[in-house]
Amino acid sequence: MDERPIIDLAQLERQTMDDQALRDEVLGMFVRQLEDALRDIGAEPQGARDHGALAHQILGTARALGAFPLAQAADCLDRNEDRGALDDFVRHLKEARAEAQRLLEAR
Structure with missing residues (x-):
């Protein structure tokens, strides 16, 4: 089990220079990117797309x-596309989306 946080807040704060408005804007774009990815994966028959x-x-x-567990799953799928890697990637996409939304709503 991965013990790292879903989103490393220290990394996120560094990247957004501790600017809360920028942080929220970036998180919002990240949520949309993850939702688009999940929709793309769900819309394609298995094997019809290069995941x-x-x-x-x-x-x-x-x-x-700072979504390092998602980055690791993405890297694994990028290098080795198999069903297990895709399932792991989708799980991490969902977790990162939920965490980013939680951070946005906590403001």
């Missing part, structure tokens, strides 16, 4: 914002 390419798109944003 690794989608994971690669998420990878950089997740790293920058």
